[in-house]
Amino acid sequence: xxxxxxxxxxxxxxxxxxxxxxxxxxxxxxxxxxxxxxxxxxxxxxxxxxxxxxxxxxxxxxxxxxxxxxxxxxxxxxxxxxxxxxxxxxxxxxxxxxxxxxxxxxxxxxxxxxxxxxxxxxxxxxxxxxxxxxxxxxxxxxxxxxxxxxxxxxxxxxxxxxxxxxxxxxxxxxxxxxxxxxxxxxxxxxxxxxxxxxxxxxxxxxxxxxxxxxxxxxxxxxxxxxxxxxxxxxxxxxxxxxxxxxxxxxxxxxxxxxxxxxxxxxxxxxxxxxxxxxxxxxxxxxxxxxxxxxxxxxxxxxxxxxxxxxxxxxxxxxxxxxxxxxxxxxxxxxxxxxxxxxxxxxxxxxxxxxxxxxxxxxxxxxxxxxxxxxxxxxxxxxxxxxxxxxxxxxxxxxxxxxxxxxxxxxxxxxxxxxx
Amino acid sequence: xxxxxxxxxxxxxxxxxxxxxxxxxxxxxxxxxxxxxxxxxxxxxxxxxxxxxxxxxxxxxxxxxxxxxxxxxxxxxxxxxxx
Numbered sequence: 001x002x003x004x005x006x007x008x009x010x011x012x013x014x015x016x017x018x019x020x021x022x023x024x025x026x027x028x029x030x031x032x033x034x035x036x037x038x039x040x041x042x043x044x045x046x047x048x049x050x051x052x053x054x055x056x057x058x059x060x061x062x063x064x065x066x067x068x069x070x071x072x073x074x075x076x077x078x079x080x081x082x083x084x085x086x087x088x089x090x091x092x093x094x095x096x097x098x099x100x101x102x103x104x105x106x107x108x109x110x111x112x113x114x115x116x117x118x119x120x121x122x123x124x125x126x127x128x129x130x131x132x133x134x135x136x137x138x139x140x141x142x143x144x145x146x147x148x149x150x151x152x153x154x155x156x157x158x159x160x161x162x163x164x165x166x167x168x169x170x171x172x173x174x175x176x177x178x179x180x181x182x183x184x185x186x187x188x189x190x191x192x193x194x195x196x197x198x199x200x201x202x203x204x205x206x207x208x209x210x211x212x213x214x215x216x217x218x219x220x221x222x223x224x225x226x227x228x229x230x231x232x233x234x235x236x237x238x239x240x241x242x243x244x245x246x247x248x249x250x251x252x253x254x255x256x257x258x259x260x261x262x263x264x265x266x267x268x269x270x271x272x273x274x275x276x277x278x279x280x281x282x283x284x285x286x287x288x289x290x291x292x293x294x295x296x297x298x299x300x301x302x303x304x305x306x307x308x309x310x311x312x313x314x315x316x317x318x319x320x321x322x323x324x325x326x327x328x329x330x331x332x333x334x335x336x337x338x339x340x341x342x343x344x345x346x347x348x349x350x351x352x353x354x355x356x357x358x359x360x361x362x363x364x365x366x367x368x369x370x371x372x373x374x375x376x377x378x379x380x381x382x383x384x385x386x387x388x389x390x391x392x393x394x395x396x397x398x399x400x401x402x403x404x405x406x407x408x409x410x411x412x413x414x415x416x417x418x419x
Numbered sequence: 420x421x422x423x424x425x426x427x428x429x430x431x432x433x434x435x436x437x438x439x440x441x442x443x444x445x446x447x448x449x450x451x452x453x454x455x456x457x458x459x460x461x462x463x464x465x466x467x468x469x470x471x472x473x474x475x476x477x478x479x480x481x482x483x484x485x486x487x488x489x490x491x492x493x494x495x496x497x498x499x500x501x502x
Contacts, residue, residue: 062467064470084435086474088440112437
């Protein structure tokens, strides 16, 4: 029943081969029409995760890959890890745990195996699609949305959801600032150009341990200065100084960006040179880019520099004394990470007014220094060994090509204390 | 070091899942006790063949080697049909 007139004309050289099977094929028993499964892009998948669609992800990578990093959602998402080779070995057995009444998205390491499994499941009558580009497409997906806007301009959140990384662009009157830019910098160039602005300054709240900064590359490409504090420009384990060009920060230093002002505030603890940046707009809008100082539900661990005992009291002072002094109740807290997708609203923005964070972030509960220290020591997650390497890359002590960078950035960030 | 094998399967250039699909078929065509050599270029095949062998009913992964040919890495797997 195939209507050949609808098929694309084969290339001339391929015509004989393409025609031959049609003329010689024995009459096959009537079979169901070829099953068509749809590819879902990483952006479409992220929209479904944010909307808390009741998806079932069938991750067909091997268990080791699954353990390193998986797709996480909000409440309604379920995830099953059934390696694709289990379907090849025994399809009925492999498919048995998958409910037939769920919308299924199959995910694999590249794309081929998920398409293969999706076709098997579709033939079994399931509503199924597969992730275009496989896991790397998800891992590298970048999400751009506005956080705050006014006549003065706007603050744009640029997220890498798979890793829980957040960065920001401020645009006002043709000028732009980028805060905590991620490794792949094209999105910042595009976002700033779309706003008709030019980059005035690149600010890193600190030298990151979990991901490679796009700051030096953005500065090199645009001529904008790259700021990070000199304390962080010494590798805390190697005790070697940065080889990248940077300009240090002063506590209280201000950066005029069009109609808004960004003020740098020293906030030691997660690192010795950690800064917060407060944005003040003419209409009273106030936002604090906290880096890994404070997150919406936790705060940055003080041990990634290898000096947890010395830095914990500094962190305590920052959270209990410095933070209240630099925020209003309505100041939007804009951190560099999230741990769970439900920290965002359905709008995909990871922010909350300080008053809400202070009331709900258990990590900010009143404690004296001894209690705080005990709390911190009791909630330290594993120390990923690659974090020492990433800090080397970020201050120029180690060159990382794309493949090494991808490997160093595998998995989700572990910068927060665990809950 | 050389590992004994009875048949060989060339899946160079084949992308996941085809190296495993073809290996499954090829080993099914071998007598019990025979060893299949699989030559792949997909780096992911190392971990995938390990995982497959632990869950498959009648396959034992005897050895895995990485070699190079013309500047391209080859991942060579040796699988025994056990039942």
